[in-house]
Amino acid sequence: MARVRGPAAGAKRGLWALVVGGGTAGHAIPALEVALEVEARHGAGSVQLVGGRRGLEAKVWDTSGLQAAYLPGRGLPHRRGGTVAGCRRIAGSIAFAGGVVVSLASAARAVLGGLTLVIRRRPSVVVVFGGYTSAGPALAAVIKRVPLVVVNVDSVAGRANRVLARFARVSAVAWEETELPRKRITGVPVRPEVLQAGVIRAGSLPAAVARVDACRELGIPDGRLVVAVMGGSLGAKRVNELALEMAAAIGSRRDIAVYHIAGDRDVDWVRKEAERRNLGPSSAVTGVGSDGEAVAAAGSDDRLHYRIVGYEERMGAVYAAADMMICRAGAVTVAELAAARMPAVLIPLPGAPHDHQARNARQLVAQGGAVMLREEDLDVTQLVETVEALAGDPARLVEMSGALGALGFASATGAIADLAESVARGKRR
Numbered sequence: 001m002a003r004v005r006g007p008a009a010g011a012k013r014g015l016w017a018l019v020v021g022g023g024t025a026g027h028a029i030p031a032l033e034v035a036l037e038v039e040a041r042h043g044a045g046s047v048q049l050v051g052g053r054r055g056l057e058a059k060v061w062d063t064s065g066l067q068a069a070y071l072p073g074r075g076l077p078h079r080r081g082g083t084v085a086g087c088r089r090i091a092g093s094i095a096f097a098g099g100v101v102v103s104l105a106s107a108a109r110a111v112l113g114g115l116t117l118v119i120r121r122r123p124s125v126v127v128v129f130g131g132y133t134s135a136g137p138a139l140a141a142v143i144k145r146v147p148l149v150v151v152n153v154d155s156v157a158g159r160a161n162r163v164l165a166r167f168a169r170v171s172a173v174a175w176e177e178t179e180l181p182r183k184r185i186t187g188v189p190v191r192p193e194v195l196q197a198g199v200i201r202a203g204s205l206p207a208a209v210a211r212v213d214a215c216r217e218l219g220i221p222d223g224r225l226v227v228a229v230m231g232g233s234l235g236a237k238r239v240n241e242l243a244l245e246m247a248a249a250i251g252s253r254r255d256i257a258v259y260h261i262a263g264d265r266d267v268d269w270v271r272k273e274a275e276r277r278n279l280g281p282s283s284a285v286t287g288v289g290s291d292g293e294a295v296a297a298a299g300s301d302d303r304l305h306y307r308i309v310g311y312e313e314r315m316g317a318v319y320a321a322a323d324m325m326i327c328r329a330g331a332v333t334v335a336e337l338a339a340a341r342m343p344a345v346l347i348p349l350p351g352a353p354h355d356h357q358a359r360n361a362r363q364l365v366a367q368g369g370a371v372m373l374r375e376e377d378l379d380v381t382q383l384v385e386t387v388e389a390l391a392g393d394p395a396r397l398v399e400m401s402g403a404l405g406a407l408g409f410a411s412a413t414g415a416i417a418d419l420a421e422s423v424a425r426g427k428r429r
Contacts, residue, residue, distance in 0.1 A: 015121040021129025022051030028060040033189035037417045052133035115140035125424040147423040153331035156356035169423040187412030188335030193316025197340040214320035224257040228322035245380035257305040267310035329361035338407040343400035344370040369404035
């Protein structure tokens with residue numbers, strides 16, 4: 001059964017929309033932005049977020065003030081590649097089959113929980129963002145004939161969305177190439193503070209003052225070119241390894257600062273490795289990050305300035321302070337880069353389903369706002385050469401930033417809310 005949190009958790013009527021998604025920040029953040037927009041339009045208690053108990057959504061949603069329900073559920077397991085013989089292959093097959101059974105049983109409970117929510121709350125529309133948590137409430141909406149909107153933020157539709165879109169009144173997609181029925185191109189909802197960074201970078205606000213304030217908030221000294229590194233909400237081990245190797249290779253660059261967001265999963269070993277490489281010794285710890293952990297920094301002004309944090313909540317400040325970003329190419333990351341007009345070096349996740357991160361990255365590369373490096377062929381020498389080439393060409397960074405502004409993701413949240421209102425009134429756009 002669903003666990004419900006929020007100020008209106010006890011309400012049984014008056015709900016206008018269920019907004020469903022989660023598992024990763026790539027689903028949870030856009031779902032939250034649309035839910036906030038719906039509540040702004042329809043009043044307090046008009047929207048309920050629905051996610052899973054195993055994902056990151058509670059961390060993202062629980063400070064929003066919105067009511068939220070968390071359902072059981074887990075994604076279907078994937079078979080591991082490679083050649084495995086004998087007993088190990090038999091054991092692997094048994095484990096895979098067991099994982100499928102557990103996932104299906106958990107999914108059945110999620111469907112029951114979603115059906116209960118739809119019956120009790122009687123929403124006018126259900127908006128789903130994909131991931132394993134979407135299936136239960138979406139199927140319940142189909143059974144109860146509640147209008148369904150599917151939102152797909154990656155360039156390639158996920159497994160759940162490909163199925164659910166067959167029953168949806170409309171599919172809101174980020175990119176023209178996404179193949180879903182009855183699609184409307186909306187872009188990806190991004191956080192207001194990221195949009196604000198894009199406004200600053202576009203020159204509509206005093207950029208120099210805003211950048212100095214952002215650097216001060218993050219503990220970055222003035223007058224340096226800032227390279228932000230981010231592997232995702234949990235972390236990306238290879239990106240973190242490359243960041244450490246890069247920082248060591250350019251350790252004598254007193255004109256550069258590296259702000260390394262290592263992710264909660266990897267931050268401890270990244271700090272230890274940075275100390276071993278004399279990048280962030282414990283004697284140079286100068287403050288705390290937004291995660292409450294100590295922030296390591298190179299302590300001398302005549303060398304690279306290097307800072308490490310785990311999970312970073314102040315992404316508006318990061319986007320305002322940085323000159324370029326090194327990161328994966330998840331859907332929300334790519335959308336935020338575009339909205340913030342942030343030049344980027346993108347390292348797509350190898351093995352992502354349908355290679356969707358590389359396809360996400362190509363959207364920004366084609367626009368002229370990013371460089372893509374494939375992890376399979378990447379070493380630290382290539383990464384350093386790419387970063388130093390960009391750092392040495394300020395005019396190119398300005399051009400890349402301007403090119404990203406043409407993607408126009410600023411209106412995505414409102415566009416998806418408009419679609420939800422349209423289908424709730426029984427109209428099709």
